[in-house]
Amino acid sequence: MMNRRLFVQSMLGLGAAPFVTAAPPKKRRGPSLIKPKRLEKGQTVGLIAPASNAFENESIRFAMEIVESLGFKVKPGKHLFKRWGYLAGSDEERAGDLNAMFKDDSVDAVFALRGGYGAPRILPMLNYKVIRKNPKPFLGYSDITALHQAIHKETGLVTFHGPIAMQTWDDYALAEMKKVMVNTEAPVVIGAPPPFEVSEGKVEAVNRLTRIVPGKARGGLTGGNLSLMTLLMGTPYEPDFKDKIVFLEDVGEKPYRVDRMLTHLWLSGKLHDAAGFALGKFTDADPKGTSLSLEEVFMDRLKVLGKPAIRGLMIGHVAKQTTVPMGIQAELDVDAGTLTMLEPAVS
Numbered sequence: 521m522m523n524r525r526l527f528v529q530s531m532l533g534l535g536a537a538p539f540v541t542a543a544p545p546k547k548r549r550g551p552s553l554i555k556p557k558r559l560e561k562g563q564t565v566g567l568i569a570p571a572s573n574a575f576e577n578e579s580i581r582f583a584m585e586i587v588e589s590l591g592f593k594v595k596p597g598k599h600l601f602k603r604w605g606y607l608a609g610s611d612e613e614r615a616g617d618l619n620a621m622f623k624d625d626s627v628d629a630v631f632a633l634r635g636g637y638g639a640p641r642i643l644p645m646l647n648y649k650v651i652r653k654n655p656k657p658f659l660g661y662s663d664i665t666a667l668h669q670a671i672h673k674e675t676g677l678v679t680f681h682g683p684i685a686m687q688t689w690d691d692y693a694l695a696e697m698k699k700v701m702v703n704t705e706a707p708v709v710i711g712a713p714p715p716f717e718v719s720e721g722k723v724e725a726v727n728r729l730t731r732i733v734p735g736k737a738r739g740g741l742t743g744g745n746l747s748l749m750t751l752l753m754g755t756p757y758e759p760d761f762k763d764k765i766v767f768l769e770d771v772g773e774k775p776y777r778v779d780r781m782l783t784h785l786w787l788s789g790k791l792h793d794a795a796g797f798a799l800g801k802f803t804d805a806d807p808k809g810t811s812l813s814l815e816e817v818f819m820d821r822l823k824v825l826g827k828p829a830i831r832g833l834m835i836g837h838v839a840k841q842t843t844v845p846m847g848i849q850a851e852l853d854v855d856a857g858t859l860t861m862l863e864p865a866v867s
Contacts, residue, residue, distance in 0.1 A: 556655045557655075558866035563592055565630070566596075567597060568600065569617075570618050573601075584596065592629075595626065628657075632660025632685065634686045640748070640751060659697075663748060664681075665744030665748035668846050669846075672847055682844065692834070693840060701865065702866075708860065709861075712858060712859075713728070714727060732799075732819060734855055743767035746781050749768065753785070765795055765797075765851075771803045775812050791821070794827055800835025803838060845865035
């Protein structure tokens with residue numbers, strides 16, 4: 521799996537409470553919320569590579585077969601097989617494919633081939649008017665966080681932080697996607713650790729929940745990859761944390777770098793704005809020597825805020841991955857260990 525931090529470093533020169541009672545829903549700032557139509561088998565999915573590409577064409581064909589295995593037809597982007605170094609073609613080509621898929625009436629949904637690096641570069645080139653006039657489910661994660669944040673902020677469209685096409689979807693990931701993008705029931709719990717059968721001498725070791733600050737919070741969902749959320753600060757696409765449940769994940773980031781990014785969000789006042797924090801997986805953190813642990817970093821940076829916060833939900837760079845809808849009202853219950861969608865994400 522590609523380490524996104526190395527891409528960001530090379531391009532930007534960077535180193536790597538008590539119970540909370542929810543306030544009544546506040547008037548949404550910016551464009552009104554738009555829910556795309558639900559996914560149905562037989563629909564056509566536009567497949568694009570808005571960031572990095574696969575190293576081999578066969579991996580792209582694998583991704584197309586994955587989408588077909590889900591019951592969809594595949595329409596590849598015009599530049600899907602293009603490459604320019606670590607990018608999947610030029611900025612104009614990648615932005616053009618995304619714009620074209622939203623404009624194309626024969627395309628019902630848009631899936632990202634993969635993440636990697638490059639999505640932030642195309643944000644000024646997206647046709648947000650076209651996207652708003654042609655709302656469709658848009659799915660991906662990691663570097664795709666930049667697209668989720670920009671599209672949602674500029675158009676109000678609910679987009680989906682979830683699996684990419686270039687991966688095998690296990691039963692958990694498939695079921696979670698269907699909860700969010702196929703079904704229209706609510707409320708529904710998302711991101712809970714998969715069932716584990718406790719027996720003598722055996723308890724869950726991998727998918728554990730750490731309760732950082734107890735309590736409940738309600739608000740719209742926003743978030744994604746921590747590195748990308750930090751990168752967008754100070755830009756026209758800066759994430760809005762106000763009264764939101766903020767979900768975060770990352771991969772390949774050592775504790776001191778996670779600390780640095782959270783500190784940046786803390787100094788900017790963003791963390792103080794949030795209603796609560798739903799942390800997912802921070803995989804391949806690789807702490808060494810005298811490093812603080814990730815647990816210590818999260819406790820130190822978030823506990824003082826007194827906002828309900830939990831760590832360990834199935835969000836991020838893991839096979840058993842949930843799908844999180846941007847902008848949908850949700851409730852975080854730290855004591856119960858649940859993140860619950862309070863309304864359907866699709867129409």
